[in-house]
Amino acid sequence: MATRKVVLRLPVEDAKKRSKALKIAVGFPGVVSATSWGDKIMIVGEGLDSVALVMALRKKFGFVELVSVANLNEDFESFADTEMNEFTQKMRHTVPSYPTITTTTHPYINPPQPYIYEVHHPTSYDSCNIM
Template sequence: MQQRIVIRFLDCTKKKQLTKAMQIAVSVAGIERVALQGENKDQIVVVGEGIDAVNLTSLLRKKLGSVELVSVIPIGELENREEEEEEYTYGTTSIQPTVYPTYPVWTYPTY
């Protein structure tokens, strides 16, 4: 079963570290694709079959320092989640009160 693993680097600011992380990830058996993700390119996404996520995370921690395993999702479930989210977004309505309560405004005479 194929799975998608997302790993985040907590203090990775150098491009050399990201390149090294991708090289380490590709060297693990079963990995088909590796990509960078996130606003600061601080997450690495690994897609493959039969990958040990804990082993991959520990390898990256040994070589690069602080690394956090964000998610491990089987690809079949990912497609189902996207379909559920689409159905959910089309079926939702925002409920807002039509009548807002009014409170008395106290005015005091000024001299």
């Protein structure tokens, strides 16, 4: 059987979920190595069933995207070294995204002015309307 390289993308927020995904991937028969970087996981193995792997990861994580599947004809050791070197070079040149802090100031708005009106009182409070 041919050696396959499978690259998956899945949303992992922390190291615990990432290690759980790697544990599931390594548990499959024929897996030689599994590495993760960012939100992607690269799995290399002999006769690896990529569809079954994606289904198992979707059970735990919900959304899993199969990015690429490739057959490897060259020696695995040299491939893994060159591939990991490329990934580390990419990671060195990427700018980390930090949350931007923005402050907004609201202009001071005066409170609404009360409506002033006159109240007319009758001059006399007599009950007789004729006079």
